Amino acid sequence: MSGLVECDMSQKYQFTVNGREEFLETDGDRPLLDALREDLGLTGTKYGCGEGACGACTVLMDGSAVRSCITSVADAAGMRIETIEGLAGRDELHPVQQAFIDQGAMQCGYCVPGQIMSAVALLRRQAQPSREEIIANMNGNMCRCCNYPSILAAVEQVANRA
Numbered sequence: 523m524s525g526l527v528e529c530d531m532s533q534k535y536q537f538t539v540n541g542r543e544e545f546l547e548t549d550g551d552r553p554l555l556d557a558l559r560e561d562l563g564l565t566g567t568k569y570g571c572g573e574g575a576c577g578a579c580t581v582l583m584d585g586s587a588v589r590s591c592i593t594s595v596a597d598a599a600g601m602r603i604e605t606i607e608g609l610a611g612r613d614e615l616h617p618v619q620q621a622f623i624d625q626g627a628m629q630c631g632y633c634v635p636g637q638i639m640s641a642v643a644l645l646r647r648q649a650q651p652s653r654e655e656i657i658a659n660m661n662g663n664m665c666r667c668c669n670y671p672s673i674l675a676a677v678e679q680v681a682n683r684a
């Protein structure tokens with residue numbers, strides 16, 4: 523007897539991504555990161571460790587920073603997802619994006635989308651975090667280029683402007 527069994531786990535999932543309603547027919551166990559990058563073409567969100575430890579894949583889900591590599595499509599269904607592509611306005615960058623440029627807070631840039639999304643989540647819930655609070659919030663976002671002083675300066679630039 524043949525052991526070939528076709529098993530289609532696809533279901534239809536709905537999300538709002540950067541203000542736009544999206545429907546995906548896919549396996550609900552897939553990482554949200556894969557769906558964003560491969561199905562929706564939103565490659566600004568990066569794959570680093572794939573196990574929730576580096577923060578490169580950080581996106582916002584109903585306003586909270588989450589690791590999209592360990593968030594399933596099924597868990598994200600019905601949620602409001604924001605990625606780095608959705609931050610800038612038509613004519614200007616988001617203040618946190620601008621601050622990263624102003625402070626030179628990127629070298630290779632690989633970690634930067636995740637860093638910025640984590641910072642945005644913090645600054646939305648707390649407009650003027652202290653240096654210690656910024657460090658505690660950003661602690662899970664790794665930078666292989668060790669650009670931490672400039673990243674901190676960028677987040678402080680926005681916090682001090684509030």
Ligand code: FES
Binds near residue numbers: 571
């Ligand atoms: S790729 Fe998701 S936390 Fe590292």
Ligand code: FES
Binds near residue numbers: 633664669
């Ligand atoms: S700027 Fe290179 S990993 Fe952070």
